[in-house]
Amino acid sequence: MKTSFIKVLLASALMIVAAGLKASAQTDNVEFRGNECRAEVARLIKAAGDRGGSAAERAGAAADLLAGKAYADMSVADPAYGPLEICLDSMNALGLVEYSIAASRASFEPLASEQDFVRELLKTRYRRGENNGFTSRLRYASDWIADNAYRNSLREVTFDLPGNVSTSRTLDGITRHRELYPALADSATFERMQMLEMGYRVHKIPYMKRESIGKKNVLELLRDNDIIVILDRSSDSDLLDAGFLRIVDGKPYLLHASQRDGRVVVDAEPLGDMMKLRAKEIAGYRVLRIKD
Numbered sequence: 001m002k003t004s005f006i007k008v009l010l011a012s013a014l015m016i017v018a019a020g021l022k023a024s025a026q027t028d029n030v031e032f033r034g035n036e037c038r039a040e041v042a043r044l045i046k047a048a049g050d051r052g053g054s055a056a057e058r059a060g061a062a063a064d065l066l067a068g069k070a071y072a073d074m075s076v077a078d079p080a081y082g083p084l085e086i087c088l089d090s091m092n093a094l095g096l097v098e099y100s101i102a103a104s105r106a107s108f109e110p111l112a113s114e115q116d117f118v119r120e121l122l123k124t125r126y127r128r129g130e131n132n133g134f135t136s137r138l139r140y141a142s143d144w145i146a147d148n149a150y151r152n153s154l155r156e157v158t159f160d161l162p163g164n165v166s167t168s169r170t171l172d173g174i175t176r177h178r179e180l181y182p183a184l185a186d187s188a189t190f191e192r193m194q195m196l197e198m199g200y201r202v203h204k205i206p207y208m209k210r211e212s213i214g215k216k217n218v219l220e221l222l223r224d225n226d227i228i229v230i231l232d233r234s235s236d237s238d239l240l241d242a243g244f245l246r247i248v249d250g251k252p253y254l255l256h257a258s259q260r261d262g263r264v265v266v267d268a269e270p271l272g273d274m275m276k277l278r279a280k281e282i283a284g285y286r287v288l289r290i291k292d
Contacts, residue, residue: 027122029083029084029131030083031085032086033087037087041088041103044100045103045106045107045116045117046107047061047065047103048062048106054290055105055108055290055292056226056289058108059100059244060224061104063255063264064255066091066100066264069088069090069096069257069263069264071091071257072092073092074092078181078183079182080133084125084126084131093258094144096242096243096256096257098121098125100244101120102118102120102124104290105120105123105124106120123153126138127143128147133183134183134184135192140174140237141229141231141286142171142200143196145286154289154291155288156206156286156287157222157226157287161287162218163208163215163218164208166204167205169202170201170202170203171197171201171238172194172200173235175194175197176236205231205238205286206286207231207285207286208286210283214252214270219250222252224245225244225245226289227242227243227244227245227287228243228244228254228285229242229288230285231283232281232282232283233283240281241254241258243255245271251271253267253269253271
């Protein structure tokens, strides 16, 4: 009996060591792009920590610090396999949200470090928090939301809002536009991506109609630093834009990495007006809230 107990303890210890080594390998497999990138990471964590308060408030402070950074969507160029790349000089809309959440989460750690930021970015960006190549990155908004909600990082507020509706889509735009993604030239990576997309055939997507954002009964349920995910009208994608809500003088605005402006900005016009101007592109929006 005693020998069996010792064997169980040894097995458990080996499993813990193996998990630790795997996590360490993940956080070590990182490439910082730009001379100031590491210093920028430290500044983001500090800004989040100095703001204090909830995880959402800290993420908002990090996003504020990234204002003015260039817009660029480098995710299409991700290799089939490669390190986690961190570039704070330029980013796409979801990248802004991911960097801000990572800084927020890291800032709760005593003596928060670069490694804490990397660990949190891995959790936010990759399925199960592990970078196992192109297909492990959460590229569809529905996939990104489901994974982060499952790990209790986010809550979908859309379901709580009056007038929420849903649509069904088959999310396979990435493999249907294989030529845009160099990693998909690799047949094994392409086949894995196709298998992943099979889980999103006729996928049900909750959303709010564009015009609802200005209604009092909706706005009173929203908070500063809620994450707004804008649903593309095109069937190719479920993500046109994303960013943080800013409520100014009772009106909602969006802080985001704007393709139109080419940088991270708070739009000059309220969110409702922006969606009206882009009615041909926008089907509606989803609302997420960062959990403490």
